Amino acid sequence: MPSPTPHRWLRRPGPRTPSGEQAAPGTHAPTGLSYGADYNPDQWPHEVWDEDVRLMREAGVTVVSLAIFSWARIQPSEDTWDFAWLDEVMDLLHENGITVDLATATASPPPWLTTKHPEVLPQTRTGETLWPGARQQWRPTSPVFREHALRLVERMAERYADHPALVAWHVSNELGCHNVYDYSDDAAAAFRAWLRDRYTTLDALNDAWGTAFWSQRYGAWEQVLPPRLAASHPNPTQQLDFKRFSSDALRDHLRAEAAILRRVTPDVPVTTNFMVMGETKGMDYAAWADDLDFVSNDHYVLPGPQALDELSFSANLTGGIARHRPWFLMEHSTSAVNWQPVNVAKKPGELARDSLTHVAHGADAVCFFQWRQSAAGAEKYHSGMVPHAGERSRLFRDVVALGATLRDLAPVAGSLQKPARAAIVFDWDSWWTSELDSHPTDRLRYRQEALDWYSAFLALGVRADVVPTATDLAGYDVVVAPVLHVVPAALRDRLTAFVEGGGHLVTTYFSGVVDQDDHAWLGGYPGALRDLLGIRVEEFAPLLDGESATVELAGEQLEGTLWTEPVDVVDPDVEVLGWYKTGEQAGRAAVTRRTVRAGDRTGSAAYVSTRFGRLGLVPVLARLLDDAGVRSELPAAVRGEVELAVRTDGTDDYWFLVNRTARPVEVPGVTGDVLAGRRLAAPATTGADAPGALLLDPRGVAVVRRAAEAATA
Ligand code: GLA
């Protein structure tokens, strides 16, 4: 169990004062769960502001994220500044007891800047310019943009340093949402600098990039370019390094803004909103987390059969990135978004359930995009806390009700994600590399594979943490590392030590295949993990669309798709758990497990050579968990229907029970004080201290406080 290491959270607001008067800011401490939204008063006439704060108070809003897209309003031309309106909004919020996570306002440059300096506009790999008219039209590496942005940051920091409403800084917004890959000349120059830093010599770069291939050898740094549109497959290591560089370039921007904020307002914590969700993969957030005082995330539900699993997975991974400490859910939606092909409204119960699922995985703040649904602009069909229909709406009533629930959950604030016994490892290098072009199949989806394993955990009612690769794995009994494609020697050694320490590792096809430079490990697959797994594969055998191979495992017939391999069992301690029954591999091992004894510890290393998908993985995972002695903490009757997530403050554990169905569900046998939800009276037939069942409403969530159990991990 992680120790609650010092962690900066929202600065406690200073005492309330009449407008204009500045109170001394207080100390940092959690004050219950926070609740609120992005607030864009500059989209509305002044008279709406009073209405806004009245409704915010009714809803129990405690924090808003302000001025995110206000650059053009704050700085209408290069040498004019208009803070009067923002001063007024800050004061108004403070007078009403609402704190402010103030944006640096640099997210989208104003038209005067891009007109005067078109050289800040990003360019695509095909050389097209991303023109103004939408948002985030700036090159992460543009020195001109950086200079103007930092000037604004400094002004904001100086102006509001002592404002009593200010509790945190919100750097830019969703860095890299639209501009992560820029192929401009600025990017080329910065990429070269980044490469010189990584490789020092051109020879080292040539080796890493394998430029002996296709006559790519570089004779001078000036010859090196971003992977712009090319005649055929661009060099894969060049592509991988460009992804690493692009993530680092945005991180560099984050650091530059944060440095100014920390200089001017050392007391005010700094955050920025990540996008740990879906296929947003350009930013290696695990690497960014240490640049923030606390992690924030934005998440939107992606409709489909795994919508809820994906939400939980993303929240769980955000907690992993935050090292199990509390994080800030900066944005999600009260109902529909506007950017999917079809934007479905949330069904009754979903607004609260989705929010509380984030809290279950460590969110100490629940905020939405946005406070008031816009009347104009590209996001006018995106839901808000106050919809077009106004306060007399089911949506606003649900918003008010959620505010009350969050107040009831105040004791949860500050508690940590309680480590599970199992973890899924999530690796940005493997995500980026496994999906590059010119591979055995272009159908592989890294995050989908990880999500499918997570779905199997949910189906079995077994908690699993989702953690970045750098996380210390020693406390876990079972670690699943799906498609862990990039395995440098150091990672191989860590995984080997985990298994030799008695841990149970599970990995899959296309794992261990390449090193940090995307060079194949030689001698047979799965490369770096071959010895640990005790198997050897001479050639991949991916499947065409519509093809499948039957695998028999634990008496079940499962269908493998996407990938198969002729697996040779090499080590005598390898047991075959699943056999191919059909197709080219019929009669061969499909799922294997090597038992590893070291001293008095017995660990194992299992390998799954095909894709079973979220349903097919359930029996596979059940077998592996069973043998490792990892069991569900939920009553058998509700496994799969109810998700359990646990937070802990060391004294108390907080059990979050999330009803994944649209029916009421009763959960028997869970003791503890009910902080949210309801408990039925115990039937007369049961023992005197048997607790009544928890009754979860359709899509409902119960939260129960119990004496902390010793962490099992
Ligand atoms: C052609 C080219 C080779 C190689 C192969 C790949 O034969 O001449 O260089 O790219 O295609 O199939």
Ligand code: GLA
């Ligand atoms: C993100 C952005 C917001 C808004 C929403 C729409 O959260 O930060 O500005 O565009 O997406 O879903």
